[in-house]
Amino acid sequence: MIRWKSPYPNPSMIPIIIIIFFFSILSLNHSQPIQNPNLQQAYVALLAWKSLIFSDPKNLTSNWNGPNVCSYTGVFCAPSIHNPFITVVAGIDLNHADIAGSLPEELGLLTDLALLHLNSNRFCGTIPESFSHLLLLFEIDLSNNHFAGPFPHVLLSLPSLKYLDIRYNEFGGEIPSQLFDLDLDAIFINNNKFQSALPANIGNSPVSVLVAANNYLNGCLPSSLGKMAGTLNEIILLNDGLTSCLPPEIGALGGVTVFDVGFNKLVGPLPETVGNMISLEQLNVAHNQLSGSIPASVCSLPRLENFTFSYNYFNVEPSVCFGIPNKDDRKNCIAGRPMQRAKAECDSFLSIPISCTAFGCATPQSPTPTGCGDVFGCLGQPPPPPSPVYCIGLECLEMPPHPFPPFLMPPHPFPPLPMPPPPSIDCDDPYGCWPTSPPPPIDCDDAYGCWPTSPPSPPLPEMLLPPIFPDHP
Template sequence: MRIYQPNLLSFPATIILLYISRVATASYSGSRQLYVRDDPITIPPYFIFENVRLERAYVALQAWKRTMISDPWNLTLNWFGPRVCDYNGVVCSESLDDPSINKTVSGVDLNHGDIAGHLPEELGLLTDIALFHVNSNRFCGTLPLGFSQLSLLFELDLSNNRFAGKFPELVVGLPKLKYLDLRYNEFEGGLPESLFEKDLDALFLNSNRFTSKIPVNMGSSPVSVLVLASNRFDGCIPTSFSKMGETLNEIILMDNGLQSCLPNDMGLLKNVTVLDISYNSLVGELPVSMGQMESLEVLNVERNMFSGVIPEEICLLKNLREFIYGSNYFTGEPPTCRYLETYNSTMNCLKDVKVQKSTMECKVFLSKTVDCDSYKCSPVTYSCVCPGHLSPPPQISPFSPPSAPSLPPAPQPSPSA
């Protein structure tokens, strides 16, 4: 009988013993053990695996199944026996680093399973895995340190679960990671600057409890999609924002507590198709340079404290089909804005336009000068000091946080009775 037995040792010893590929040979009963936990994963002597990597995958998946306290759709019902490549949600393919190994576990997809449990350290034994998708479940806890061993991981989707704690910084060290989706969880605290230095293609962090400022080096990120909506970020939109023009296609910063003016060089974001900065406390005028955002299709700036006249260059953008700018303090709009496929200008300070703010409210707000320099949104200073002479209006978030126009949240399945 072979036994994989975890042992809670000191951190360095645990890492060494957990993830080295050799299996320690025990001195009794001819059994083999990998000392990784107190309750051993027992492998029947008649189990035959094609290679040691599939054997380690068996241990990882059995340890994970032990943590699952509810599987209403019975997705893991067939997770038994040595043929791990036949398990529901498990994908196998050839080894990427050893041509002599023709079958390894390269992916796990338990999306929409409504499974309750947590992620054990043993998942770090899945060293060949490239895709790990568990969105729309009820997994809780934190991302285990074992994930730092997943050097081939390309896509990590933990969205729509109950994970909590600080941002899992270990993901920054995953060399192949390109797609990171942590939305709709309970992560909190700030974001590390190193996250925006990583070569990611898509980053979804919306609908968590992240706080503090957005790191000033946000513009260093090469992502094409960035979603930070529905968190608790405050302070400035980093002035490095406009440096993302070469790669950025969609950015959603809605429903936070951002307080600053927009960078004047927004026009450098020539590849952006969706820009949503609604439900914040942003001030000042919309930069004229936004009229150079030639790929822009959807622009949402509603529920802020913008003022001034909307530049006509924006509404003349050839690809723009939706412009939502209600609930601000704009005093003028070009007639061309009204010819867009979708627009909303209500609750501003526009003359001769229906459903606007009261004359008194507009007069009081517009009597105060907005000094964008006073927000001190420096590209080299992490802190952002914002003045208190303007009190932001109440931020009345929708009953359900609006989703990005092209990135709806994954539905939560309900098991049948």
């Protein structure tokens, strides 16, 4: 009798076949060839980066495995601009990830990268020199981290860069003059530890937004600022230790809507030319040592909504200023106005002539002639200033010498939110109890230091301007 062999497998073999099929698929996935050399380089770069990450509380890099880099969280691929038929890594966005680690030199392999967003993490160390290979990088946001060292000069060599944001880090030293010769649209270098004068060529920059607040600067406010009239929209130099007089050339900035030089050491008059800044909406010159009369033309600006000139030594305020929606004239020397300085303090300050030429700025402004018979009318070289103060509401507190408390400017385009607490870690793990004992490979005793958590942001004082930067789309 002929017995036909069944075409179906023996039922007892089915589990074995399923296991073999599963591991065959798994092996196929892991042996899948990378599509092109660009993605191969990206694979090498991203795995090298992952090896330097020692804390990822949100597990955003947990899927950074295997050759399919375009599926990695925070990694975005697009057709190459050189060859639209191949796919490349064009962007990386790890904003607000609270990741701790450092940046490897292998990131220079990401030669197709156009966007790099690392806002609000705990990255430390320096910026790799290999970034010089990122010739297509258009936008870089390294803000609210713990990067340190001198200004990252490697960023000055990027030909496609338009948006530079390195605020809220630990960069120090000089601000390079080359920065203002670049064809950038926005510069955010505030809340670092830069220690230099503003470069005289600052006016060469075509940026629309320049924020350099809360650094350890000194010297003049360069007169070349007037050359930025064609592009500049907002400039914030708050709490920078700037000295000298305000240059009259700033009156050429007809397109500027926000001009903030509060909490500096500026002296002399408020230039009459400020009345030419017809687009001005917010003007802050508070907490300086300015004196003389407030020009009526300034208070008559058609769009001016917020004018803060408190804690100076102005002695005349035209009545037209009373019509500004938000105005703060406290702690000046204006007769008949409430909450002014004591007459003896005004007499002492205003009794010594001021010479704007004494600061050695490029194009000094001549002092406004006044009659020194008037106790409020003498513009002079100031004596050592009284203890500076800051106000929250109507409460005024003594402030220590520069640097002042870090008044925070409204960030753009990715607000540095307060960092979440470090993740709960099992103290039996190989690295011990993080964050008190951070694991390798980062050496937290090095010159640049690594911190486990971001420092808390102090509350925003009420005297500061309202947010001026819209959210990033």
